[in-house]
Every structure is written in C-alpha cells, then in structure tokens.
Amino acid sequence: MSKQELPVADLNAVACCSPIAVRPMNAEQAAVVAPLFKALGDQVRLRLMSMIASVPEICVCDLTPAFDLSGPTISHHLKVLREAGLVDAERRGTWVWYRVKPEAFRQLGALLEISAAPAGSSAG
Template sequence: MSKQAERADPGCCAPLAVRPMAVEQAAEVAPMFKALGDPVRLRLMSMIASVPEMCVCDLTPAFELSGPTISHHLRVLREAGLVDSERRGTWVWYRVRPAAFRQLGALLALPASVPAGT
C-alpha cells in the first residue's frame, strides 16, 4: 500500500473553501487529483466505483488501448491511493478506497455559508 493510501483520513481536511491548505496537505492529496486528471483514469475510476469490485478483464475491453496501457493507468490509480487490487488466479480485481474518496469529497465540499455563484 502506498504512503498516500496509508495517510488518507477523511477527517483530516477542511474544505478548500474554508481555509487555505497546508503545504503538507497539498502534497498529500495532489497525487490523487493528478491521477484523476487523465480522461482514461477518470473513466476507469468511474467504472470501478460503480460496482463493489471489478475485474481487469472487464475493464480492458471498454477501451481502445492495449492491456499494458490499461495496467499502467490502474497502477497510477493504485499508487495514488484511490483503488485497492487483489489478484485472484490470473485476474486482478479492483475496488475503490472509500477513505480516499471521502477525503477528496471533504476537500471539495462547500459550507452552507458560501454563497452560490455562477
């Protein structure tokens, strides 16, 4: 498990709209946002998050990319602490790390006191 995944604590982070981030906090969550900044990885994340777990054998055919390229993108998501994986026989199964998503969600939450804007 990555150091990033070990530190993911949903209660650690005030929303961005409440106060500026500390340097350490920004360094901790930036890899997660960077991993999600790629369209392929964002789509992979969406597919994995939509079910309790998903086999790589079901992810690969959904893209016009090679198996090694999909594996690379999944490794980036895993190293960023967004997904866990488990090998079962010849296949690897992926599932979302809920704590990491709660952490990102908490950062993006707007308090009720922030006026709605355009």
C-alpha cells in the same frame, strides 16, 4: 506466491485537511492531496475510476476491452490509481479484481465541501 507492495498515498493526511472553502491548504497538505487529483486528472483513469466505482468490484478482464489501448497501458493507469490510494486490487488466479476505496472519496468530498464556506460569503 510473492506479493509486491506498492506505495500508497496516506489518506489520513487528507483527513486532517479542512475544506478548502474554509481555510487555504498549506504546502504540505497540498503535496499530499495533489497526487489524488492528478490521478483523476487523466481521462482514461477517470473512466476507469467511474467503471470501478459503479460496481462492488470488477475484473481487469472487464475493464480492458472498454478501451482502445494495450493491456500494459491499462495496467499502468490502474497502478496510478492504486498508488494514489483510490482503489484496492486483489489477485485471484490470473486476474486482478479492483474495488474503490470509499474512504478516499469521502475524504476528497469533505475537502471539496462548499457548504462549509466561511461566514461573510455572499448569499444570493
């Protein structure tokens, strides 16, 4: 069986970024991080991500019925999430199983950490 490799976002590039509350991103960092947020910026993909993240893994056969969309449309949204580096997928027989990539969310969470705000911020 041939396995098609999809391009995936470089999560190491996100890991190098300071929290945005500490230091503004440069153009290169923003270019790396933007596809992750763009992937989550669609309501269907955000719902899919929520469903995938709420369990250890989930079959596409359990995701598709939750939407009033065609199978190919759901597949497209899942592909966007995979290419952004937010989920992993594994084919088992005729079905594909999805699971969240925790390191992607840890890195996005660190990027959005607000408690790392620079000194001089007003406190109450």
